[in-house]
Amino acid sequence: MSSDITATDSHHAHDEHHEHGPPAGLTRWIFTTNHKDIGTLYLLFALLMLLVGGALAMGIRLELFEPGLQFVNPDFFNQLTTMHALIMVFGAIMPAFVGFANWQVPLMVGAPDMALPRMNNWSFWILPFAFTLLGSTFFMEGGAPAAGWTMYPPLVLQGAGNVPFMIFAVHMLGMSSIMGAINIIVTIVNMRAPGMTLLKMPLFVWTWFITAFLLVAAMPVFAGAVTMLLTDRFFDTSFFNAAGGGDPVLYQHVFWFFGHPEVYIMILPAFGIVSEIIPTFSRKPLFGYESMVYASASIAFLSFIVWAHHMFTVGMPLAAELFFMYSTMLIAVPTGVKVFNWVSTMWRGSMSFETPMLFALAFVVLFTIGGFSGLMLAITPADFQYHDTYFVVAHFHYVLVTGALFAIFGGVYFWLPKWTGHMYNESLGKWHFWLSTISVNVLFFPQHFLGLAGMPRRIPDYAVQFADWNMVSSLGGFVFGLSQLLLVYVIWQTIRGGEQASDEVWEGAHGLEWTLSSPPPYHTFVEAPEVR
Amino acid sequence: MLSKISRGAAAGFATLCTALASGAAMAAWDLNLPVGVTPISRDVYDLHMLILWICVVIGVVVFGAMFISIVLHRKAAGHKAAHFHHSTFAEILWTVVPFIILVACAIPATNTLIAMEDTSEADLTIKVTGYQWLWKYEYIEDGVSFYSSLAPSSRNAIYGDPWAVENYLLEVDKPLVLPVGKKVRFLLTADDVIHAWWVPALGMKKDAIPGFVNEIWAVIEEPGTYRGQCAELCGKDHGFMPIVVEATSEDKYKQWVAATKADKKTQLAATTPVSQ
Numbered sequence: 136m137s138s139d140i141t142a143t144d145s146h147h148a149h150d151e152h153h154e155h156g157p158p159a160g161l162t163r164w165i166f167t168t169n170h171k172d173i174g175t176l177y178l179l180f181a182l183l184m185l186l187v188g189g190a191l192a193m194g195i196r197l198e199l200f201e202p203g204l205q206f207v208n209p210d211f212f213n214q215l216t217t218m219h220a221l222i223m224v225f226g227a228i229m230p231a232f233v234g235f236a237n238w239q240v241p242l243m244v245g246a247p248d249m250a251l252p253r254m255n256n257w258s259f260w261i262l263p264f265a266f267t268l269l270g271s272t273f274f275m276e277g278g279a280p281a282a283g284w285t286m287y288p289p290l291v292l293q294g295a296g297n298v299p300f301m302i303f304a305v306h307m308l309g310m311s312s313i314m315g316a317i318n319i320i321v322t323i324v325n326m327r328a329p330g331m332t333l334l335k336m337p338l339f340v341w342t343w344f345i346t347a348f349l350l351v352a353a354m355p356v357f358a359g360a361v362t363m364l365l366t367d368r369f370f371d372t373s374f375f376n377a378a379g380g381g382d383p384v385l386y387q388h389v390f391w392f393f394g395h396p397e398v399y400i401m402i403l404p405a406f407g408i409v410s411e412i413i414p415t416f417s418r419k420p421l422f423g424y425e426s427m428v429y430a431s432a433s434i435a436f437l438s439f440i441v442w443a444h445h446m447f448t449v450g451m452p453l454a455a456e457l458f459f460m461y462s463t464m465l466i467a468v469p470t471g472v473k474v475f476n477w478v479s480t481m482w483r484g485s486m487s488f489e490t491p492m493l494f495a496l497a498f499v500v501l502f503t504i505g506g507f508s509g510l511m512l513a514i515t516p517a518d519f520q521y522h523d524t525y526f527v528v529a530h531f532h533y534v535l536v537t538g539a540l541f542a543i544f545g546g547v548y549f550w551l552p553k554w555t556g557h558m559y560n561e562s563l564g565k566w567h568f569w570l571s572t573i574s575v576n577v578l579f580f581p582q583h584f585l586g587l588a589g590m591p592r593r594i595p596d597y598a599v600q601f602a603d604w605n606m607v608s609s610l611g612g613f614v615f616g617l618s619q620l621l622l623v624y625v626i627w628q629t630i631r632g633g634e635q636a637s638d639e640v641w642e643g644a645h646g647l648e649w650t651l652s653s654p655p656p657y658h659t660f661v662e663a664p665e666v667r
Numbered sequence: 668m669l670s671k672i673s674r675g676a677a678a679g680f681a682t683l684c685t686a687l688a689s690g691a692a693m694a695a696w697d698l699n700l701p702v703g704v705t706p707i708s709r710d711v712y713d714l715h716m717l718i719l720w721i722c723v724v725i726g727v728v729v730f731g732a733m734f735i736s737i738v739l740h741r742k743a744a745g746h747k748a749a750h751f752h753h754s755t756f757a758e759i760l761w762t763v764v765p766f767i768i769l770v771a772c773a774i775p776a777t778n779t780l781i782a783m784e785d786t787s788e789a790d791l792t793i794k795v796t797g798y799q800w801l802w803k804y805e806y807i808e809d810g811v812s813f814y815s816s817l818a819p820s821s822r823n824a825i826y827g828d829p830w831a832v833e834n835y836l837l838e839v840d841k842p843l844v845l846p847v848g849k850k851v852r853f854l855l856t857a858d859d860v861i862h863a864w865w866v867p868a869l870g871m872k873k874d875a876i877p878g879f880v881n882e883i884w885a886v887i888e889e890p891g892t893y894r895g896q897c898a899e900l901c902g903k904d905h906g907f908m909p910i911v912v913e914a915t916s917e918d919k920y921k922q923w924v925a926a927t928k929a930d931k932k933t934q935l936a937a938t939t940p941v942s943q
Contacts, residue, residue, distance in 0.1 A: 281902075287861060289861070383876055467765060475761045480752075486736065516710065587700040588697040589701075
């Protein structure tokens, strides 16, 4: 950010007049329309889903620990992979980012709350019902969905009673996301404090602004795709059934037209968080603020014209393969700009390495490694070898775990003192960082080797030449999974008490949220701050 | 030239790593894409190494700059922050240079892709049909057809001792026999759900989709046995429908065709509906 921001009137003065705290008890959380409460609900829900999805992943790694089948049968293994992905994507990563948006967007643009508070309540409270619907399939005859989170027909239509439950859960998640996105767009467009012009907004706000448009554009496409699955399954339509004149590949085109923007929905807010953390701990303004905004917008645009790179092997015309190869390679340019800008922000700064910064630095390195394997996957002839192998699994876990999730971890440590008013335990935070960072690489880096050596993804058992790296990967997975209990403990400890955090919290902090007390009062910016 | 150097360097790195690992399971610590046995698979390998090394070089530069910053420009070392936040020159530079690098990668990738998609003038056509969970092979010109599924030796070891079986999960009851040095065209389709036919050594993978026919081709240059697996999730036994290709000389291939045709049982099996 290139401007200096000051809250002209002190919050301490007017808060006393307007202070009405939250009601006590459970009703506070059920009926709340307060952006801070809803942000907290989103973040805690995401943490719960992270633990559930993580437990499923550890089940997967347990079965893959050695060749042969020891713990689960192949069908249940497929249920584990499918539900792990659905829960992590829609239950952990996306709600966590919406939680950040709820807490931070009003504080960062100087708004008293989100623009549509009742809708905000609704968009959160849909989630627990959606995941109850989805999770209940585990207890049904025939079990949970087992065709992969991508739900490709015809396989997904072989599912038993779980199909409508999965589809309606997706519809509800879509509604929740769209409402959340509309709320964010309206808040950013209408409720910025005087003087907060678009190009003065913090980068986190910008990346969420762009993400919200991706959500509004992409989620209805997904809803359409799964609705066609529903009618194919129960009402004898043939959208995706070749025998009835349909086309199974059509589903994949529609799905990935949603699916690729979805990838950026899960990474753009991460870019925003990292772009807040790195300047703070480098004690230096973000390098190339405007080019960061334009790069985010370019990535968002490109995300709508690269979808078929997820399905190079379906047999497309040469011209289509070339188009999607070129457009995909092009994404490397704005993404590279972002990485170069982060490194330039650090360059000749005055860096310190508290836990949020450690996660941000790990993000830059490990997300870039995920970007590199993404570039390799963009090369269509080589993709024919990588496609549907563990190389792809390694790739998207580098961008989603060490990318999105690490940015979430960094953001939690960064803003937790502001939210709770307490400093977290720095040495436990560092333990969490080092345990996570080492184990996550032991977990996912060998999966590159497995994929290149020819191990397909989504298999419960494998040939013995894949045994060694699988065992290494599983050991890393167990350590990574258990390390997250440390995060739960740190968060619990920080909410309960701890050293009082100052208003500014971090020495190099810039932005409106740091002008407020820690924790901020229940209602903030009731009178708009003035931004110069 | 670049590809030769890179191949050597990669082999050296792999050797070093395997040498460090214990001797018992040497091959199991593989790190890199193996070079296949078709011209296309070698092109693919070269592309893979080209882009891998480009990524390594960019990584060294970017992470190196970051590392220098972390070491030198730290508060604990008393470094005072500069206040620059913009450089038009740098930003144009790091937009244009990556673009040029990408164009340099796109040219060989385009050439290889065009070659891969050219299935014309094949000497031999094999129709491959995916079923839950086995493959059917039909030799269009030679009139042979049969099903190929996981070998009983592997199937019996799933809940037993996988280490006791040779080629665990990569052995079939009847392999696909092909002549070397001939352009073989594969027509891929499926009967129930989507499968994907993939033998890594042939350098090509494509989906087998019910109601549609996909094409790939291969010229196998060395006789040998090449193993692969279904590569698209197709239900509970997705991990248990391997592919085995046996490449032999043309003479031996012709003998095999004659012997197979003579074998009545094989022909019967080909016309009996699947019951699995």
